[in-house]
Amino acid sequence: MLDIQQIRKDTPGCHDKVFFNSASSSLVTQAVADKMTAYLLEEQMHGGYKVVQAYVEAIQDFYTQAARLLNCKDSNIAFSYNATDAYAKALSSIPFRSGDVIITTDYDYISNQLAFLSLKKRFGVQIIRAENRADNSLDIAGFEELIIKHKPILVAVTHVPTNSGLVQDVETVGELCSQYDILYLVDACQSVGQMVVDVQKIRCDFLTATGRKFLRGPRGTGILYVSNKILRENTLPLFPDMCGAEWIDSQHFKIHQTARRFELFDRSYISVIGFAETLKYINHIGIHRIAEYDQQLSQQLRTLLSKNEKIQVLDRGTQLSNIITLNAVSKTIAEVETHLQRNNIYYSVSKLNTVPITETTRKEQFAIRLSPHYFNTPDEIELVATLLETI
Ligand SMILES: Cc1ncc(COP(=O)(O)O)c(C=O)c1O
Structure with missing residues (x-):
C-alpha cells in the first residue's frame, strides 16, 4: 500500500x-523544489562552475537512480534535455543509407514520425508502419513478416502513445528484434514513472524518457538508455562534444566508454539535481x-x-x-x-x-x-x- x-x-x-x-x-515534490532552489541560490553567489564541484555525488545520483528504475547500470544512462532530444541523439548514431527501412507503428509519437520523415527526405530511408489488430494490439505475426521481408535497419515503437490509453507490447517486439538482430528504439516517454519499464525485459538498444511527466521531475530533463551492445560496438552520436568524446589531435578523438558519449557538456545542473531527487523518491516508494x-x-x-x-x-x-x-x-x-x-x-x-x-x-x-x-x-x-x- x-x-x-x-x-x-x-x-x-x-x-x-x-x-x-x-x-x-x-507536480514536483517539495523536496525537489527545495533542492533546486538551494542550488540556484548557490549559483547566484558563486557561479555555476564552482557550485557543480560541490555536487558531484548528488549529480552522480541521477545515473544511479535512473539505472535502478530501468534495471540497468549507471553506465547505460545518459542525461538528455527531454525525450525528443534523447530520441534524436539515438537516431543520429545510426548510419542510415538510401533504401534502409525503419519499421514503426501507427501509434508512434508525432515528433518521432517527423524525425523519420526527415530521414526519408535526407537519406531516402523507407518508413513502414506495422498493422494493429482489431483490438488495437500490435499484430506480432505481421510484425515478424515485415521484419523478414524488409530486413529493417531499425524498429521503433512507442510504449504508451500520447493519448488513446493504449499500451504497446514492447517486450514481444523486443524478442523479435533480438532474434533477428535489429536495432530497437523504444519511446517510453509516457510509460516511465507510471508503470514498470525494465530494459532487460524489453531488450532494446535505446530507450527514451522525459522528466516532467509521470516521473514528476523538472522540465528540461530526460533520459537516454543505451544498451551494452551499442556501447561495445563504439556507436556514437553524429555530433559528440567534449563531454561525449576526448579530443586527441587534429585528426582523432576517443569516445567516452559509457552512455555519456550521448551527452553534451552544458546543462542546467539545477534540473539534474531536481531530477535525481524525483527519481530517488520514486525508487523509494x-x-x-x-x-x-x-x-x-x-x-x-x-x-x-x-x-x-x-x-x-x-x-x-x-x-x-x-x-x-x-x-x-x-x-x-x-x-x-x-x-x-x-x-x-x-x-x-x-x-x-x-x-x-x-x-x-x-x-x-x-x-x-x-x-x-x-x-x-x-x-x-x-x-x-x-x-x-x-x-
Ligand atoms: C509518447 C511521447 N513521446 C515523446 C514525447 C516528447 O516528449 P518531450 O516533449 O519530452 O520531448 C511525448 C510528449 O508528449 C509523448 O507523449
Whole structure:
C-alpha cells in the first residue's frame, strides 16, 4: 500500500485542485523544489562552475537512480534535455543509407514520425508502419513478416502513445528484434514513472524518457538508455562534444566508454539535481507499487465514465495506461473545458496534430485527456466522474 497521505503532504501542488495532468507535466515534490532552489541560490553567489564541484555525488545520483528504475547500470544512462532530444541523439548514431527501412507503428509519437520523415527526405530511408489488430494490439505475426521481408535497419515503437490509453507490447517486439538482430528504439516517454519499464525485459538498444511527466521531475530533463551492445560496438552520436568524446589531435578523438558519449557538456545542473531527487523518491516508494495504484485509479475512472451516457471514452486496446481520453457526446470541447476549469480540475486537450496517426481517422477533432497519478485519490476520481455527469 502507498502512504497516500504522506505523498500528498510531499506534493504541495495537489491540495487546492484536482490535478489530472501528469501526462503533460506533473507536480514536483517539495523536496525537489527545495533542492533546486538551494542550488540556484548557490549559483547566484558563486557561479555555476564552482557550485557543480560541490555536487558531484548528488549529480552522480541521477545515473544511479535512473539505472535502478530501468534495471540497468549507471553506465547505460545518459542525461538528455527531454525525450525528443534523447530520441534524436539515438537516431543520429545510426548510419542510415538510401533504401534502409525503419519499421514503426501507427501509434508512434508525432515528433518521432517527423524525425523519420526527415530521414526519408535526407537519406531516402523507407518508413513502414506495422498493422494493429482489431483490438488495437500490435499484430506480432505481421510484425515478424515485415521484419523478414524488409530486413529493417531499425524498429521503433512507442510504449504508451500520447493519448488513446493504449499500451504497446514492447517486450514481444523486443524478442523479435533480438532474434533477428535489429536495432530497437523504444519511446517510453509516457510509460516511465507510471508503470514498470525494465530494459532487460524489453531488450532494446535505446530507450527514451522525459522528466516532467509521470516521473514528476523538472522540465528540461530526460533520459537516454543505451544498451551494452551499442556501447561495445563504439556507436556514437553524429555530433559528440567534449563531454561525449576526448579530443586527441587534429585528426582523432576517443569516445567516452559509457552512455555519456550521448551527452553534451552544458546543462542546467539545477534540473539534474531536481531530477535525481524525483527519481530517488520514486525508487523509494517503488515503481511496482505506483504502477498498481495508478492502474486502480484509471480503472475506477474508466468504470465510472462507462456508466455516463454523456461521455464517450475514446481509449483503445486490451491493456490500458493511465491516460484517459474522452469527449462529451453532445457538448463541444470548449464547453467541457469550461466545466472542468470552473471546478478547478487540471487536464489537457489533445489536438489532432499531436495524436497518433490512427487517431487522425476519427471524426472527433479534439479530445480531453485526463492523467491521474499516485498523488491522486479515489475520492478525486469520484469527484471528477460525478462532475462529468452534470455536464
Ligand atoms: C509518447 C511521447 N513521446 C515523446 C514525447 C516528447 O516528449 P518531450 O516533449 O519530452 O520531448 C511525448 C510528449 O508528449 C509523448 O507523449
